[in-house]
Amino acid sequence: MKSLTALLFVLLLPQALRAGAGSPTREKTPAAISNDSLVRVNSTSQAFDFFRPWTKKAPSMRRGLGVVMPDTLVLVTAEIVANHTYVELEKSSSAEKSAAEVVVVDYDSNLALLRPVNPDFLKNAKPLPLDSGARVGDKAVILQLENNGLIAETPATITTITVAGYPLDYLSLLTYRLSSPLQSREGSFTVPAVRDGKLLGLLMRYDGRSQTADLIPAPVIAHFLADAQEEKYSGFPRAGIAFASTRDPQFRRYLGLTEDGGVYLTEVRPGSPAEKAGLRKGDIILAVAGKPVDQDGNYDNAEFGKISFSHLTNTLAKVGDTIEFTIQRDGKRQALSVVLAPLDKKNVVSEPSIFGSQPHYFILGGLVFQELSRPYLQEWGSGWMKEAPQRLVYLDAFQNELPTDRGKIVFLSQVLPSPNTLGYENLDHLVVNKLNGVEIKSLEDLARAAAAPKDGFHRIEFEQDPGVIALDAAEVEAGKSQLMQDYGIPALENLGEK
Amino acid sequence: MFRLFACTLCAVFLAPSSPAAKVASSLVRIQETSQEPNYKAPWNGGEVNGGVGAGFIISGHRIMTNAHVVSNARFLTVSKEGDPKPYPARVLHVAHDCDLALLTVDNADFFKGTMSLDFGGIPAIESTVSVYGYPIGGDRLSVTRGVVSRIDFQPYSHSGVDSHLTIQIDAAINPGNSGGPVLQDGKVIGVAFQGYSGDVAQNVGYMIPTPVIRRFLQDVEDGHYDRYVDLTLSYHPLHNPAMRQSLGLSDGDPGVVVGSVFGGGVSEGVLSPGDVLLKIDGLPIASDGTVSIDGDAVEMAEVVERKFKGDTVNFEILRDRKPLHVTINLTHAWPFTLQANAYNEKPRFVVFGGLVFQPVDANFISEHNPDDLRLRYFFDQFITQSIYRERAEIVVLSSILADPVNAYAAEFRYDIVNKINGQKIDRLDDVATAFKKEADSYVIEMLGQGRPIVLERKEVEEARARILSRYRVLKEENLQK
Numbered sequence: 015m016k017s018l019t020a021l022l023f024v025l026l027l028p029q030a031l032r033a034g035a036g037s038p039t040r041e042k043t044p045a046a047i048s049n050d051s052l053v054r055v056n057s058t059s060q061a062f063d064f065f066r067p068w069t070k071k072a073p074s075m076r077r078g079l080g081v082v083m084p085d086t087l088v089l090v091t092a093e094i095v096a097n098h099t100y101v102e103l104e105k106s107s108s109a110e111k112s113a114a115e116v117v118v119v120d121y122d123s124n125l126a127l128l129r130p131v132n133p134d135f136l137k138n139a140k141p142l143p144l145d146s147g148a149r150v151g152d153k154a155v156i157l158q159l160e161n162n163g164l165i166a167e168t169p170a171t172i173t174t175i176t177v178a179g180y181p182l183d184y185l186s187l188l189t190y191r192l193s194s195p196l197q198s199r200e201g202s203f204t205v206p207a208v209r210d211g212k213l214l215g216l217l218m219r220y221d222g223r224s225q226t227a228d229l230i231p232a233p234v235i236a237h238f239l240a241d242a243q244e245e246k247y248s249g250f251p252r253a254g255i256a257f258a259s260t261r262d263p264q265f266r267r268y269l270g271l272t273e274d275g276g277v278y279l280t281e282v283r284p285g286s287p288a289e290k291a292g293l294r295k296g297d298i299i300l301a302v303a304g305k306p307v308d309q310d311g312n313y314d315n316a317e318f319g320k321i322s323f324s325h326l327t328n329t330l331a332k333v334g335d336t337i338e339f340t341i342q343r344d345g346k347r348q349a350l351s352v353v354l355a356p357l358d359k360k361n362v363v364s365e366p367s368i369f370g371s372q373p374h375y376f377i378l379g380g381l382v383f384q385e386l387s388r389p390y391l392q393e394w395g396s397g398w399m400k401e402a403p404q405r406l407v408y409l410d411a412f413q414n415e416l417p418t419d420r421g422k423i424v425f426l427s428q429v430l431p432s433p434n435t436l437g438y439e440n441l442d443h444l445v446v447n448k449l450n451g452v453e454i455k456s457l458e459d460l461a462r463a464a465a466a467p468k469d470g471f472h473r474i475e476f477e478q479d480p481g482v483i484a485l486d487a488a489e490v491e492a493g494k495s496q497l498m499q500d501y502g503i504p505a506l507e508n509l510g511e512k
Numbered sequence: 513m514f515r516l517f518a519c520t521l522c523a524v525f526l527a528p529s530s531p532a533a534k535v536a537s538s539l540v541r542i543q544e545t546s547q548e549p550n551y552k553a554p555w556n557g558g559e560v561n562g563g564v565g566a567g568f569i570i571s572g573h574r575i576m577t578n579a580h581v582v583s584n585a586r587f588l589t590v591s592k593e594g595d596p597k598p599y600p601a602r603v604l605h606v607a608h609d610c611d612l613a614l615l616t617v618d619n620a621d622f623f624k625g626t627m628s629l630d631f632g633g634i635p636a637i638e639s640t641v642s643v644y645g646y647p648i649g650g651d652r653l654s655v656t657r658g659v660v661s662r663i664d665f666q667p668y669s670h671s672g673v674d675s676h677l678t679i680q681i682d683a684a685i686n687p688g689n690s691g692g693p694v695l696q697d698g699k700v701i702g703v704a705f706q707g708y709s710g711d712v713a714q715n716v717g718y719m720i721p722t723p724v725i726r727r728f729l730q731d732v733e734d735g736h737y738d739r740y741v742d743l744t745l746s747y748h749p750l751h752n753p754a755m756r757q758s759l760g761l762s763d764g765d766p767g768v769v770v771g772s773v774f775g776g777g778v779s780e781g782v783l784s785p786g787d788v789l790l791k792i793d794g795l796p797i798a799s800d801g802t803v804s805i806d807g808d809a810v811e812m813a814e815v816v817e818r819k820f821k822g823d824t825v826n827f828e829i830l831r832d833r834k835p836l837h838v839t840i841n842l843t844h845a846w847p848f849t850l851q852a853n854a855y856n857e858k859p860r861f862v863v864f865g866g867l868v869f870q871p872v873d874a875n876f877i878s879e880h881n882p883d884d885l886r887l888r889y890f891f892d893q894f895i896t897q898s899i900y901r902e903r904a905e906i907v908v909l910s911s912i913l914a915d916p917v918n919a920y921a922a923e924f925r926y927d928i929v930n931k932i933n934g935q936k937i938d939r940l941d942d943v944a945t946a947f948k949k950e951a952d953s954y955v956i957e958m959l960g961q962g963r964p965i966v967l968e969r970k971e972v973e974e975a976r977a978r979i980l981s982r983y984r985v986l987k988e989e990n991l992q993k
Contacts, residue, residue, distance in 0.1 A: 258962060259920075262920035264971060265920065265964075265965075265966045267966075267968070268953060268964075268966040278963045280963055281961040399885065404888070404889055404892055404893060405893065405897065407885070407889075408886075408893075411885055412886070412960070415960065415961065434754070435752070436751055437750070471757070471758045473758065478897075480746075481748075481769075481772070481785045482769075482785075483752070484757075484758035486754035486757070
């Protein structure tokens with residue numbers, strides 16, 4: 015063992031010498047991270063089955079390497095605790111364990127904070143400070159948990175700093191892209207990257223072919239931690255817009271753009287902060303928070319250079335902040351103040367993610383009704399965009415184009431054959447327009463309408479063929495317990511908490 | 513006839529007393545040279561292919577075969593069994609919706625010594641039939657025997673959207689059998705037309721039965737083939753007791769309920785969703801949508817199938833629980849057929865500023881195979897989601913002939929064109945019209961939430977000759993099928 019240490023020393027020496035002689039950014043030895051700053055996280059998760067919304071799927075185990083933060087908190091990705099049933103922390107040195115509770119989880123930024131149930135568990139741990147001032151070209155080390163409990167270190171280099179989509183695919187935040195020859199290991203649900211003994215970020219995704227690792231970077235973590243300190247976690251804000259580049263000279267002339275820069279607003283989401291501020295499709299955004307915006311939507315950031323202006327609204331700003339948008343409309347320059355807010359996920363047509371809560375459903379005489387959500391469609395697997403029912407995929411994908419008062423999409427997801435549903439066995443994935451004459455914009459609407467059958471019948475009107483079907487209201491009522499017994503359904507509805 | 517001696521196997525088939533000998537003088541081998549249209553460079557002709565099919569001589573110096581044997585034909589020859597000479601042939605009538613065609617040969621010598629075959633009725637289930645043809649491309653007549661397994665409505669794969677009465681037999685139907693006669697007791701009882709590849713089902717072959725053939729022959733008597741006129745509505749069985757009660761029907765009553773009535777079809781304005789169809793031309797409709805014809809339960813559609821353009825269909829219906837009599841005039845075929853495979857059509861397109869605009873149909877989709885979610889949806893759900901009510905055609909920016917004039921248009925490929933200079937685009941012709949209108953610039957708006965494409969007339973004019981020569985665009989538009 016001794017000889018090995020000696021050998022390593024010799025091998026490292028020339029590198030250290032070279033470093034001393036030349037560039038200061040060239041390398042930093044990663045050994046600066048002590049085990050006292052890292053904790054193993056074991057999380058048991060169990061997701062609901064959206065095809066049988068009254069049941070959960072089999073539990074599965076996820077492992078990762080949490081990072082100790084001040085106040086005996088542990089930072090992990092939101093992914094590791096999604097749909098968790100039990101989370102425990104384990105010291106990598108002593109294998110001592112403690113159960114943990116999830117203090118804050120934010121799926122937009124893919125971050126969560128855990129606290130050990132045993133208050134003394136992290137008594138001697140050293141919180142890892144957050145990195146600042148990272149630049150393209152900086153070296154870092156990515157830390158992974160080995161099966162034997164050791165920590166594997168892989169070198170990495172920051173190649174790009176940009177604003178990119180996060181895993182849930184509807185919020186773009188600052189991202190560090192690193193080049194690194196990472197190996198695939200179990201327990202990769204939280205993988206920290208460090209630079210100079212400080213936390214550079216947590217791994218968000220890794221592409222083995224191009225060997226690129228995307229990090230949730232320290233500035234995003236800093237935003238999350240600051241919010242987590244507050245009484246109520248408010249999350250990451252957004253303006254609620256989409257824009258297109260104005261590079262095309264013919265398009266610029268059409269817009270009457272004489273100066274450089276500016277982007278074309280293609281979409282202002284209904285109910286968004288941008289809409290409330292009076293922004294409209296077709297406006298040209300010339301500057302945001304006083305920073306001129308170029309024709310691709312970038313501004314000059316003192317640290318990172320050219321970067322998308324959404325960095326100003328989504329990462330740097332906080333919920334409730336006011337950001338000034340300088341726009342051109344009808345050839346005139348004007349300024350509009352946008353008060354930033356998070357997305358109201360409950361009020362979107364099709365929820366992009368649902369974690370930890372039971373999917374809502376309503377069963378009427380064997381007809382199962384659900385609200386359209388992305389997780390429902392994702393039950394078809396990775397090819398869901400092609401495999402899932404096309405009408406539902408379309409409504410999810412283009413929900414922003416639907417009338418603003420569309421409400422939720424309630425649909426017949428499946429039929430549990432029973433005497434009531436004779437002849438209806440093959441119906442599925444039909445969008446409900448009305449029940450008993452009442453327009454349906456949520457499962458609550460459906461439940462209310464189901465309480466008022468007409469002339470002894472429930473009359474269900476679908477958007478598609480067969481158009482209308484009927485159920486005998488008395489028979490539906492009488493068959494309830496038999497239906498629950500036959501199909502092992504504990505409750506015929508879940509409408510969530512009121 | 514000297515070939516008889518050369519091949520003992522053939523001699524068995526063609527012994528003078530056997531039925532095959534008789535058929536041999538009616539059977540023809542059809543050699544087709546076809547050219548597929550090119551939907552990616554629509555100004556060019558496409559690939560040239562060859563194929564072999566069978567046909568048989570019927571009255572009036574006519575040869576009957578499948579439509580798919582002669583589709584997209586550029587040159588056709590036919591030869592008789594035992595006569596090596598190929599004779600050029602031409603198509604008299606082709607019906608893509610029921611996969612039948614009639615040919616003739618102008619050289620009268622061809623028909624010397626031939627015999628025309630007559631048609632029979634519908635064979636009984638379990639009875640034996642013989643299939644004649646040139647399976648897998650052979651030069652010599654082949655005969656297989658099979659048993660009638662099933663008589664049923666089946667989709668016809670040639671158009672991909674039509675279903676008609678079909679007879680299933682347990683003899684394999686292979687390429688080259690297509691268009692050949694199926695005989696029983698010396699009469700044609702069907703035309704072999706489709707089968708399955710061996711990994712889907714074995715010993716399954718399909719033939720077009722005589723009701724479909726006779727309808728085709730009767731339709732072309734006026735020298736022109738009109739398509740089938742469909743009711744263009746959907747109906748659903750009424751098995752559910754509560755559903756029956758809510759509509760005012762008792763358990764024993766017949767009837768099916770109308771789901772959708774398609775716009776532009778013959779039933780629009782006559783029938784409505786929710787109507788209960790009780791009788792069609794006096795025949796009671798069972799709750800599964802069948803009627804009894806000659807003692808057999810067949811789809812209600814069969815009643816309409818046997819009619820022609822200009823005929824009428826009478827329904828007894830229940831609307832809001834009240835009995836009504838309605839008559840549907842079969843005035844015209846359903847106009848929105850873009851989901852059907854099309855043949856003998858030239859691709860339509862408009863090229864402007866290096867942007868190629870095309871209407872989307874089954875041929876376009878099969879060649880471009882676009883992944884675009886919105887485009888797929890518009891094509892697949894064109895009828896079911898009533899998209900045809902908003903636009904008669906789906907016109908897309910199908911490709912971009914890269915040039916400085918369209919340097920920023922690449923992201924718009926396969927987007928659906930909504931408006932040009934504020935004018936709604938309902939069909940391809942509207943695109944051509946919009947670009948012919950004098951304007952300084954053309955603002956092309958796509959469906960969805962992107963930015964518009966702007967093309968300046970001056971830039972387009974400048975680029976025009978350059979693009980046409982660089983990409984060898986032989987024609988800037990074709991608006992005719």
